[in-house]
Amino acid sequence: MSGDLRKGRIVIVGASVAGLRAAETLRDEGFTGSLTVVGEEPYPPYDRPPLSKQVLLGRVAADATGLPMRRDPHAQWRLGVRATGLDPLGKRVLLADGQWLAYDRLLIATGTRARSWPDAEQAALDGVFTLRTCEDARCLAERLAAGPCRVLVIGGGFTGSEIASVCRERGVEVTVTERGAAPLVGALGGTLSKFAASLQRAHGVDLRCGVTVTALRGNGRFTGAEFSDGSRIEADVCVVALGAVRNVEWLADSGLAACAQGIACDAGCRAFDRYGIVTDDVFVAGDVARFPHPLFDYQMLSLEHWGNAVAQAQVAAHNMVSPGPLRRPHRAVPVFWSSQFGCNIKSVGVPTFSDQVVIAQGSLSDRRLVAVYGYRGRITAAVTINMAKWLEHYQGLIETAAPFPPGPGAADACPLVAEFPVPSNVPDPKGLFHGPTVALTGHLPDQRLAVARLAG
Amino acid sequence: MTTDTLLERITDYANRPNPYPLYAELREAGAVRQTDGSYLVGTYADIVALFHDPRISSDRRNLAASYSGLAEQLQQIPFIQRDDPEHHRLRSLAMRPFGPPHSPGRIDAMRGEIARITEELIEAWHGRTRIDIVDDFAYPLPVTVICRLLGVPHQDEPTFRKWSAMIIDSVDIKPGEDPTERQRVGDQARTEMGSYLVDLAEQRRGRPSDDMLAAFVNDTDPAGRLTREELATTAVLLLVAGHETTVNLITNGVLTLLRHPDQLDRLRQHPDLLPNAVEELLRYEPPVHFLTRAPLADVDVAGTTIPKGTPLVLATASANRDPQRFRDPDRFDPTRPDNQHLGFGSGIHSCYGAPLARIEAHIALGALLPHLSTATMLQDPPPYRRSAMLRGPRHLPLEP
Numbered sequence: 001m002s003g004d005l006r007k008g009r010i011v012i013v014g015a016s017v018a019g020l021r022a023a024e025t026l027r028d029e030g031f032t033g034s035l036t037v038v039g040e041e042p043y044p045p046y047d048r049p050p051l052s053k054q055v056l057l058g059r060v061a062a063d064a065t066g067l068p069m070r071r072d073p074h075a076q077w078r079l080g081v082r083a084t085g086l087d088p089l090g091k092r093v094l095l096a097d098g099q100w101l102a103y104d105r106l107l108i109a110t111g112t113r114a115r116s117w118p119d120a121e122q123a124a125l126d127g128v129f130t131l132r133t134c135e136d137a138r139c140l141a142e143r144l145a146a147g148p149c150r151v152l153v154i155g156g157g158f159t160g161s162e163i164a165s166v167c168r169e170r171g172v173e174v175t176v177t178e179r180g181a182a183p184l185v186g187a188l189g190g191t192l193s194k195f196a197a198s199l200q201r202a203h204g205v206d207l208r209c210g211v212t213v214t215a216l217r218g219n220g221r222f223t224g225a226e227f228s229d230g231s232r233i234e235a236d237v238c239v240v241a242l243g244a245v246r247n248v249e250w251l252a253d254s255g256l257a258a259c260a261q262g263i264a265c266d267a268g269c270r271a272f273d274r275y276g277i278v279t280d281d282v283f284v285a286g287d288v289a290r291f292p293h294p295l296f297d298y299q300m301l302s303l304e305h306w307g308n309a310v311a312q313a314q315v316a317a318h319n320m321v322s323p324g325p326l327r328r329p330h331r332a333v334p335v336f337w338s339s340q341f342g343c344n345i346k347s348v349g350v351p352t353f354s355d356q357v358v359i360a361q362g363s364l365s366d367r368r369l370v371a372v373y374g375y376r377g378r379i380t381a382a383v384t385i386n387m388a389k390w391l392e393h394y395q396g397l398i399e400t401a402a403p404f405p406p407g408p409g410a411a412d413a414c415p416l417v418a419e420f421p422v423p424s425n426v427p428d429p430k431g432l433f434h435g436p437t438v439a440l441t442g443h444l445p446d447q448r449l450a451v452a453r454l455a456g
Numbered sequence: 457m458t459t460d461t462l463l464e465r466i467t468d469y470a471n472r473p474n475p476y477p478l479y480a481e482l483r484e485a486g487a488v489r490q491t492d493g494s495y496l497v498g499t500y501a502d503i504v505a506l507f508h509d510p511r512i513s514s515d516r517r518n519l520a521a522s523y524s525g526l527a528e529q530l531q532q533i534p535f536i537q538r539d540d541p542e543h544h545r546l547r548s549l550a551m552r553p554f555g556p557p558h559s560p561g562r563i564d565a566m567r568g569e570i571a572r573i574t575e576e577l578i579e580a581w582h583g584r585t586r587i588d589i590v591d592d593f594a595y596p597l598p599v600t601v602i603c604r605l606l607g608v609p610h611q612d613e614p615t616f617r618k619w620s621a622m623i624i625d626s627v628d629i630k631p632g633e634d635p636t637e638r639q640r641v642g643d644q645a646r647t648e649m650g651s652y653l654v655d656l657a658e659q660r661r662g663r664p665s666d667d668m669l670a671a672f673v674n675d676t677d678p679a680g681r682l683t684r685e686e687l688a689t690t691a692v693l694l695l696v697a698g699h700e701t702t703v704n705l706i707t708n709g710v711l712t713l714l715r716h717p718d719q720l721d722r723l724r725q726h727p728d729l730l731p732n733a734v735e736e737l738l739r740y741e742p743p744v745h746f747l748t749r750a751p752l753a754d755v756d757v758a759g760t761t762i763p764k765g766t767p768l769v770l771a772t773a774s775a776n777r778d779p780q781r782f783r784d785p786d787r788f789d790p791t792r793p794d795n796q797h798l799g800f801g802s803g804i805h806s807c808y809g810a811p812l813a814r815i816e817a818h819i820a821l822g823a824l825l826p827h828l829s830t831a832t833m834l835q836d837p838p839p840y841r842r843s844a845m846l847r848g849p850r851h852l853p854l855e856p
Contacts, residue, residue: 362540368540389804389806390508390510408753409753
């Protein structure tokens, strides 16, 4: 059996970090069959985290973030062509050029794309950008380097906040609009989002919270925007940072449990079909996957994290070439990081899976702290600001469901503050314009069965 | 033998050439209370967890009175023995002229100079029938480098060598021995070395040059100033740590390569393996064998509750040989994958000088490779330094 699994045809749809790491792992694990990697973008796999940071700052060229290959996966690369359909019975993938690709096992790692501005005409104005691909980054970096008068960033999530940070570092005026009460509120909850707001204002960001953009203005060229509070702004660059959309449309007729929150899969990365029956030849990894996590009551977790893409791709690849008893579960604790306004922000666990938070180490005033999140008396997440070296400790506490709040004795705990948890004030994700980069999405493999009549 | 004497046996000079069987015994035993009251920990998982535990202090003043010795009265407490936020503030200030974010290319730019010093040392062996890797190479190399980096005159080496020896002795672990006198001598040496280094720095005030002492006194950023006392303590730490450890790394490296001629050949044919080989040396024969800590609360380690204020001895060299973490741990393998050794520690106190040590070791071992294949070791095991904590040969005589 295992001999057979190391042969045959494997197709990976998606040529970003998850696709590449899966391809490498397949070869590491002894897969000798044919391997094809399909990618919509015309570029070999590249790294996205630098795009909103070093590339926009002009320190790294947009085409210089190629991912190093740990080994040559000896794959056929079908780049610049999109997968448009899946025939799971005939075991083949339809490509945009009309060709069918046959497979014995399939890995879906199609990831996400930037949510575009809902009004297509306004979105087409010169000067309106989204940021997801290296091409996006190249164009936006050029525009920022030209010294615009003002940049409008719509959405105060991680990407929006990082773009605002780059603008200020470049000396460019920037306005950020956030529909919620403060930036990063969807990811970090109410308490730390206040810190994020003060950080942005201290760096000269014109931050407008509780406000949405109602229209982008311009005549061919973007010139400004109108806000829901009746005010207007003049700006010459606009970045729409309203979160990500999962690339699942091509699976609409596939019968897989694919919805806006991703493709449901089991702990071993095997995709579910829409009836909740697990497949054994279709696997999922990366941002497009929804998978159950034992630490979060086995709710389906949707993540947009680099580290998850790598870890899940490795598990998926291992399981694709391993017989049942040798398969592994994907149960890595979510980790992500961001750098903005001189702060390194790093998170472990799921901060939104919480009811309380406490500053366990450091202090807000020093801009160095560890915030620990708890849910019903156990630790579920920790976020560090400029103190990432402590994260490992809290990861251990999360993995062992240690009691919340953490015990006393931290050398750098702020007296009193460290002893008083406060509500974490996690907002209802429905109230957010941009989804958080980590979301708990219930227990059901296919949401369409649960909300069958709610179209769109 | 009982496990409560493990620390005594490990620190016994007779076991200096090969403490590794004792470390295996320690890993089996878990966290064990020693006859002097301290707890000894030797597994990788336990030590990594303690390095990242915010309740574990590096400040000896947090030890219970019966263990802290003179710690309360000591004047000179370097950042390595402090906790955050003070540790972070001082280490960041010390980092300004040394590494990122303020001086990102500083250490890399020393490669050429380190290579020249290395070549000069090797050239001096010409025509000799016997050399000592320690005295003729592994000691003078890092000393010359740290002197140039800090801006300390090399001819003062005999003076600061004595101070350095006293400071090293004062932090060594010697169970069953009253540390008071050693601590007093060490503190005195720190004070004298500190005022010597501050005097050197003061001579450069207003006259910027490219050395670190000059950078410390001429930093124009108001956030970048060390007080006189902080400058003294920091400069002493950098000078001592800058050469007392690298000498072991290089000498242990030479000894290991001579004991593994197959790997030596392999490295000669594939010098690109050197960076990996240095990481493996840091795992296999690390320059530092223990670090000490003080718990600020009762802490559970491997099922044992260690009371607040009790000395914790973390045997990082034992963690590096933990079979639960490293496959075939007693094998020296320059191509070892996933080599997250604890040779430089881990967590907020992970080695400040690691980038410099790595470069020195790459260059030194790279330059020695052609000479080692024909060299003969005259004594194996070689005589070791007294220190159990900074473990390495005192001499390594060779016939070149």
